[in-house]
Amino acid sequence: MSTSAKPTVDKQSTNAYRAMLGVEKALTQGSIEKPLRELIHLRVSQINGCAFCIDMHWKDARAAGESEQRLYGLSAWRESPYYSERERAGLLLAEELTRVADRSIPEEVHEAARESFNDQEISDLAWTVSAINAWNRVNIALRTVPGNYQPPGAPKN
Structure with missing residues (x-):
């Protein structure tokens, strides 16, 4: 397959893609606040080595007002002072x-999670983590190229 003919997540397996978008929409209406969801999306994507998702969620987090300092420090969050106990x-x-x-x-x-989150929030966290892991795996499998993603409403380059 030539590089110009690579499949894209939104063009292949469209029914599965739409179902995943439905999961994402449900999670945006869930109990976990957007800044924490974006930190989780980015951290899980770092662990999985998904360049497309790292690019996307870094940009989404910045567009939502997240600081560069907290994003740069994310891979070392345990040693960084700028994350709340809930975020940790x-x-x-x-x-x-x-x-x-x-x-x-x-x-x-589990105990740390129960100290910071109620049962609904733990469930929503589990779904958030599961969803980003799925997105990472699909984007890695399809070799989705990072760099061109722009957050909704962002000016075009």
Whole structure:
């Protein structure tokens, strides 16, 4: 397949793509605030090495008002002072769920999540993490090229 004929996520498997968009829409109406969802999207994408999703969610986070400092520090969030306890608990759970195939999730991770999130929020977090992991895998499989994504409403370059 030539580089110009690569499939794109929105053109291949359109029914599955529309279903995933439905999941995303439901999550935007859920209990997890947009800034935390974007941090989770970006951190999980970093772990999975999805260049397209890293590019997309960095831009989305910036468009939503996230600071460069917090984005640059995200891969070292444990050592960085600019994340709240709630964000730390969400990032910890997101990382553990992303790596669940490698090990079981320690009870202290569940305890930390329960200290910062109610049952509905934990469920919404689990769905948020699951969705971005799915998007990462599809974009990696289809070799989606990063760089051209622009957040909705952003001026065209």
